[in-house]
Amino acid sequence: MPHHRYRPAHERVEIPEIRRTWPGRRIERAPLWVPVDLRDGNQALAEPMDTLRKRRMFDLLVAMGFKEIEVGYPSSSRTDFDFVRHLATSGVVPDDVTPVVFTAARRDLIEQTFASIQGMPRAVVHLYTATAPVWRDVVLGQDRAGLHALIREAAEHVARLADAMPGTAVRFEFSPEVFNCTEPDFVLEVCNGLTRLWDASPDRPVIHNLPATVEIATPNLYADQIEYMHRHLERRDAVILSVHPHNDRGTGVACAELAMLAGAQRVEGCLFGNGERTGNVDLVTLALNLYAQGVDPMVDFSDIDVIRRTVEECNRLPVHVRHPYGGDLVYTAFSGTHQDAISKGLAHHERAAAERGVPAGEAPWSVPYLPIDPADVGRTYEAVIRVNSQSGKGGIAHLLQVHHGLDLPKALRAEFSRVVQDATDRSGREATPRELLRLFREAYMAEDGPVTPASLTAGGDGFHCLVRHDGRESRGTGADPAAALAAALTAAGVAVEVLWQGGHPAEGGAVAYARCRVGGTPVWGAGEDADAATAYTRAVLAAVNRALAGQRR
């Protein structure tokens, strides 16, 4: 491939020289998250949202607790304009939520933008212009001075229209689009110019939003660029430093996180990373990454599946099953050692919570392979462990226990996992808990066989058992049911030694397991019955029948 056609980032943009401090910092609080699903996300859809879908998305964002929401590009389409009017006139915007409206630096578009927010109590007007050399030269046909003048003129017009709308508390945002590919001194010159022009103050700060419109570099370079701006922006306490990473290199989340370390206070992105090309940075991942570090994300993800379904319906795009925190499979393990660790971890978590005397949902979380407790985002533990040919005894035993109340003895787990392995290898598919139970019953609880059926009665001198073997009836007596059965089998000419037996109560009765030596071969059997004693005899009988059937084969 002709890799020589592409240039490294440091040849495409000047990276500011700084003594960086961001690598030593930690993120200790959530930034202001600003979802741009209704604008940047929407403009990337094959079928942009209609009013109904926009309203659903808006309501979701409000319900999740976002306080600043970019609601559209009102001059781009009738739908966008009408939706902003709908917000302005319907009273659906809560008092603590500020809508953001987006506009290019063109007089007519700016005017239409202001027309859309008439009557809103508050709004942010977000002005943008691309500032990087390639865009200046190829797209806009402007040199630095020309472009600066164009931006300034647009910003003055924005300020004038805001002054003429006293009923609306307008704040200003500026985005030097493709900031990450723009000379640092030029961005600084433009941004500082606007800070002065808009007369930013701590009680009416301006937002400078510095996008990685198209990612071209490793996230550390973006962090350097952000730290440089953080240190050099004028009236720093009157400026909100915002970032807007895209995901062209698959490092949008890393860019945003390093940018926060470097001084970013506000992050624009989309739920589940919708947006142009590879998407905007994913706010779900960012916020829950903080959550997983013990930091309040300031957004509610307690029912992530409802959020995901709403986003899928509004965008008409699916969320990948592996998507961090929200994908269908992200709390699921198929592989044996992972399942074993999770199963042990969950049991340990329950015990630790009980020892502390707190509910499991309040106890510190440290379950292997699960970065957060699925229950915190509304997921159940049911789908955490799923079985296929990659699975092992721990996971299989876990599913039988959780779904069917079967607590298999340790030694039987290993043997049964080979049965399951055989079946899943042959089918190439997953085995559901119901299928596992069927496999277990078929393998260890076979009712049919050379010995049929056993009757068991208790008398003054112990237990009495009757078996039929090859058409002959034989009886035995013993101190316990299994001993009585063994005696009956011996009488029938079948030598049985019960090596181990155990069991537990189960729904509607009891389940018993027996390890028997039959004709020299150790073999497992299991039985279930409303009556525990009968369950034990059934387990022995099943073991015997398995052994005899095997010998006959």
Ligand SMILES: CC(=O)SCCNC(=O)CCNC(=O)[C@H](O)C(C)(C)COP(=O)(O)OP(=O)(O)OC[C@H]1O[C@@H](n2cnc3c(N)ncnc32)[C@H](O)[C@@H]1OP(=O)(O)O
């Ligand atoms: C990185 C981002 O996400 S930026 C946002 C991108 N979003 C969108 O484009 C979605 C909505 N856009 C639209 O509906 C339309 O593009 C409109 C209404 C804004 C403009 O439509 P049109 O007037 O038909 O222009 P068109 O779409 O072809 O855009 C190109 C023009 O915009 C100019 N332009 C691009 N960015 C800007 C800017 N920030 N300020 C002013 N003009 C700009 C280009 O130079 C070009 O002008 P030219 O025709 O004189 O060469």
Ligand SMILES: CC(C)C(=O)C(=O)O
């Ligand atoms: C103009 C900004 C905010 C943007 O959408 C981008 O750069 O991607």
